[in-house]
Amino acid sequence: MSARPNAAATTTASDDPACAAPLPVLGREVTVPLVTGGEVTYAALDYAASAPALQRVWDDVAAYAPYYGSVHRGAGYLSQLSTDLFENSRRTVAEFLGCRPDDQVVFTRSTTDSLNLLAAAVPAECEVFVFETEHHASLLPWRDARVTYLNAPRTPGEAVATLERALAGRGSAGPALVCVTGASNVTGELWPVRELATAAHAGGARIVLDAAQLAPHHPVDIAELDVDWVAFSGHKLYAPFGSGVLAGRADWLQGAEPYLAGGGASRKVARRADGGVDVDWHTTAARHEAGSPNVIGVYAIASACKALTDAGFDTLVAREQRLVARVREGLAGVPEVKVLSLFGDDAPRVGVLSFVVEGWNSSHFAAALSAEYGIGVRDGLFCAHPLVRTLLGSDPRDPGECGAPDAEPGERSLNAIRVSFGAGTPDEHVDRFVRAVRELVTDGARWNYRTEDGRCVPDRG
DSSP: OOOOOOOOTTOOTTTOGGGOOOOOBTTTTOEEEOTTSSEEEOEEOBTTTOOOOBHHHHHHHHHHGGGOOOOSSOOSHHHHHHHHHHHHHHHHHHHHHTOOTTOEEEEESSHHHHHHHHHHHSOTTOEEEEETTSOHHHHSSOTTSEEEEEOOOSSHHHHHHHHHHHHHTOSOSSOEEEEEESBOTTTOBBOOHHHHHHHHHHTTOEEEEEOTTTTTTSOOOHHHHTOSEEEEEGGGTTSOSSOEEEEEOSHHHHHSOOSSOSTTTEEEEEEOTTSOEEEEEOSSGGGGOOSSOOHHHHHHHHHHHHHHHHHOHHHHHHHHHHHHHHHHHHHHTOTTEEEOOSSOTTSOBOSEEEEEETTOOHHHHHHHHHHHHOEEOEEEOTTOHHHHHHHTTSOTTSOOOSSOTTOOTTSOOSOEEEEEOOTTOOHHHHHHHHHHHHHHHHHOOSSOEEEETTEEEEOOO
C-alpha cells in the first residue's frame, strides 16, 4: 500500500507524473480579503475535511440536471433515464472499488452513515475491535456490540500484532468485526490494511475499511486488500456533500432489518387479518436505501470515480507525494514546528499532516494563516480525540473539545493544526503555506486576535 512515487530514474521532467498539473476544481479562482489589506486567491488546504468538487463532476451534474427525475418506479422517460443513471453509477463505483461479483454497493449519506448502517446490521453478540486511533465515525457507531478498543500502535507491525493478540483472546467463537482506517485523518499515514485483513480473517473476524481519507488519494481494491466492506464519502472524493458508499459482503446486510423502513426498501406490504402489516423486504442494496435517493449525489460520486480513474492514480499519487515532500521539507526547516506521527517520519502517507508550533495555540495559528495569508487549514482534535491526545502526550482518556475555548492567543492548547491537499492543489498553495508558517514563527502575527465563541478571530476593534 505504499504511496511512494515510482517514476523511473530516466524519466524526463516533462514526462514525470509528479510534474502533472492539478486537476481542475471548483473555487480555484476564488479570492478572499486579507486583514492586512487587499485580496489573494484562496488556498484551500483542508481537503481532509472536504475536498473541492472537480470541475468535471460539476459539469456532469449540470448536464444531467434538466433530466432530473424520480428513480425505480416512474414510467416516464426522465424517470427511466434517472433510474439507468442511478444503477449505472452503482456499477461504476463497484468497478472503482474492485468489488467481488457478490458484493453489494449501498448508497448512503457519508462514511459516518455507512458505518452506522453496518453497525446496525452486525449479528447479535458480535464483538467489534477498533483502534483508539480511529476517526469518531469509526470509533463510535458500535453501541449495540461488545467493543474492544485497542491502544495506538507505534509501527504497522505493532498494529498487526496488537490485533492478533486481541483476536486470540476472544471470549467466544461468535461473529467478530474489525474496523480500521486506510489512511489517518490526523497524520495521513497509511495503515497495513492487507496485513490487518489477513490477521482478522485468521482470527475468525471480518474487517471493514474506513477509506474516507484513502480513496481520494490512493487506489482501493476490495478484492486485493481482502477486506469485507469499504466505506467512504463523496465530499472527500471531489464530489458535493451528502452522498456516501458502503460496499462489500451482502449476507449481514441482507440478514438485518432495513436501516430505514419505508418505500423502496419493501417489495410487498399487506394487511393481516388481525389488523397488522406484513412486509417483504428487498434483499438487494435497496433494502437499506429507503426513500427517494440522492440521485445527483450518487451520480457525482460515480463521475468522481471516473475522473480519478481517467487521470490515473499513478500520476495522482506521484504528484501528491512531491507536494508531501515539499511540505515536510519546509516544516522540517522550522525548529519550532513538530509534525505529529504514529509510525515515524519515514512512514508513507497521503497529503494530510498535522503539527503543533511552539509558542502558539492551534486556533491562533490557523486564524493567522487565514486572515493574513488567505490559507484555509483546520485546527482542533479532528474528530479523533483519543488519537490527537496520544500524539500530543496527554492522556487519551482526557475529555476535550475541538477548538481552543479556554486558550487565549499565545497560550498552549491541547489541539493541533492540520494541512491537507490533493489532486486539485496547485504548487503555489503549498509554497505559500510553507512560507507563511516560516514567517509567522519568525516574525509573529501582523494583526491582533481575540477568542470569540471558542475560536480565535481577528480583532477588528
